[in-house]
Amino acid sequence: MNQEQKEYISLINQSKKETVLIKKTGWEEVNLSEHEHQKHQIIYTLSGTLHIQIEESNYFVPEKHIAWIPPGSKHILSSNNRRVSLVIFYLDLSGKTNEHPYRDFSVYSTHNVVAENLRFIASKGPVIQQSEFPDLYDFTLSFFRLLPTINPHMENLLKTKVIPNDERIRPVLEYLIQHAHENLKIEEVAERFGFSVRNLSRLLHDSGIHFNRYLNQQRVTRAIELFTDGKKNIQEVAYEVGFNTPNNFNRVFKQLTGMSPGCYGREIKKGSLV
Structure with a gap:
């Protein structure tokens, strides 16, 4: 984390409760070490994808999705895409928002109405103060308080790293990711890690992990990153991420995302996933 980033985090923590901060990043690499702040952080992935690690869970945020990070959550931000563009909102949603879902980390998909409101609010930044723009400030807080109820929640699909119940399988999961x-x-x-198939299957099951599904989640996550870079076609991506045929890739991708790779790519290009 560079000095500018450290100073901005300090600015967030020192800002008044009645202040909304808005930060837009350009086409740049993302690699922020562990940090925290005392306001809700809502990240909109305008371009590129994002990995967010909270404790030992790693979440994947595709392009045109939203990450909701509660205050006081220590987290690490990174991306495997070369260039990422984000719009980040920092605001105080205390009060009733101490209850679920406001206090939990979440990943949300978006649609046109949500995206247009995000753009509108972002255009009024980098700071929205209640004392100067009371109506805009109230609208901003109301919009974000409604956000968890108007967007599909995608945490189950996009949680790419889990905390195992048994420490013995931690290196196994790391190996599957790599x-x-x-x-x-x-x-x-x-055999590589000294287990019998039966024993490894049982240990994975006890942590809520199915070997093939976990493996396919890692592959589909990487495929989405490659689609976002836009340099490879579906067949090239299928083979690169580990599928033996494009048809098998199409089937698994649709199972996990609800749409085919071709449909996903077209929606990203025309912006209707916004």
Whole structure:
């Protein structure tokens, strides 16, 4: 984290409760070490994708999605895309927002109405103060308080790293993340880490993990990153992330995202996932 970023985090923590801060990033790399602040942070991935680590859980935020980070949550921001553009809102949503879902980390998809409101609010930044613009300030808080109720919640799909119940399988999960593009079989992985297939399957199951589904989640996550970069076609992406045929890739991608890779790519290009 550079000095400018440290100073901005300090500015957030020192800002008044009745102040909304808005930060827009250009086309730049994202790699922020662990930090926290005392306001809600809402990140809109305008271009590129984002990984957010909170404790030992890693969440994936695709392009044109929203990450909701509660105050006091220590988190790390990074991206595997070369260039990322974000719009970030910092505001105090205390009071009734101490209850679920406001106090929990979440990832949301968006639609046109939400995106237009995000653009409108962002255009009024970098600071919205209640004392200067009371109506705009009230609208901004009302909009973000409604946000969790008007957007589909996607945490289950996009949680790409989990905390295992048994420390023995932690290196196994790390290995699956790093080698998801390979033709991995549970028999080979079990032998590599000194487990029987039955024992490894049981340990994974006890942590709520299914071997093939976990592997496919890592592959689909990487595929979305590659689609966002826009340099490879569907067939090239399918083979690069570890599927043996494009048809198999299409089937798994649709199972996990609700749409085919081709449809996802077209929606991103025309902006209707905004």
